Amino acid sequence: MSGSSLFAKAESTKDVEDGRALTPKFDADGLVTCVATDAASGDVLMVAHMNAEALARTIETGEAWYYSRSRGALWRKGESSGHTQRVVEMRVDCDQDAVWIRVEQAGPGACHTGRRSCFYRAVPVGRGGAVTLEFRDAERAFDPAAVYGADKTKP
């Protein structure tokens, strides 16, 4: 399955922005950005990428599939950890180069470091001077070594 055959080609900016056809604008690497938020809390869980096949499979199955840039491979979220994501709603943005999925996150967390969300550190803003990150909601929800094994590479 190539995935890309699922998607129409955009004819005009008006079609992209105001049309009913899904015409994803893949970047030079063939990817769109995907933001996954927790359907219950609204928190951003992760930002990842989808190629045409990952996007097509997500739409077909209602489960989140991504494309791992570091591994150069299609990746069903949770295939190693069991921490799958069921898509409650998918949306596409105005210029169709990003999608937003609201998901039910299975298991304790989405992040490969063991946290519920990948965004477990705050960047203080508007204070001036050096920037020191502040941990927030950073308790580990699971032990990544136990879930992925010691040789885990980041998805």
Place this chain on the structure above:
Amino acid sequence: MSGSSLFAKAESTKDVEDGRALTPKFDADGLVTCVATDAASGDVLMVAHMNAEALARTIETGEAWYYSRSRGALWRKGESSGHTQRVVEMRVDCDQDAVWIRVEQAGPGACHTGRRSCFYRAVPVGRGGAVTLEFRDAERAFDPAAVYGADKTKP
């Protein structure tokens, strides 16, 4: 101001994922992804990019700055429309190639098409067959021609 001088270099994956230093992982184009959500509703308003200078200015001022790929220019959100974004909280993700900002959106909307959010169309999932987008929360909150002028190009 180059911006990049503000940021430390990462020494190791452990430093990137578990450290207190902001060591943004800019892509080949010098950009990180930024997700802006509405601090009140939790909705994703937009996905955009920041170069080192945009990130530095956002941190310094507490107002959202981006880098427009289409215009090749630094861009203070709202500089044309007045629809600025005050950053309530910024977070960075595990591998520091994405930031999430929770913002107070000034004015009626964040999207250049006149909607409150750029994500005004849903993609049905898990149904099979052809994909037809469904408009959601797609009422125009403002008239983009009146706000930006007829020659508006997408930021």
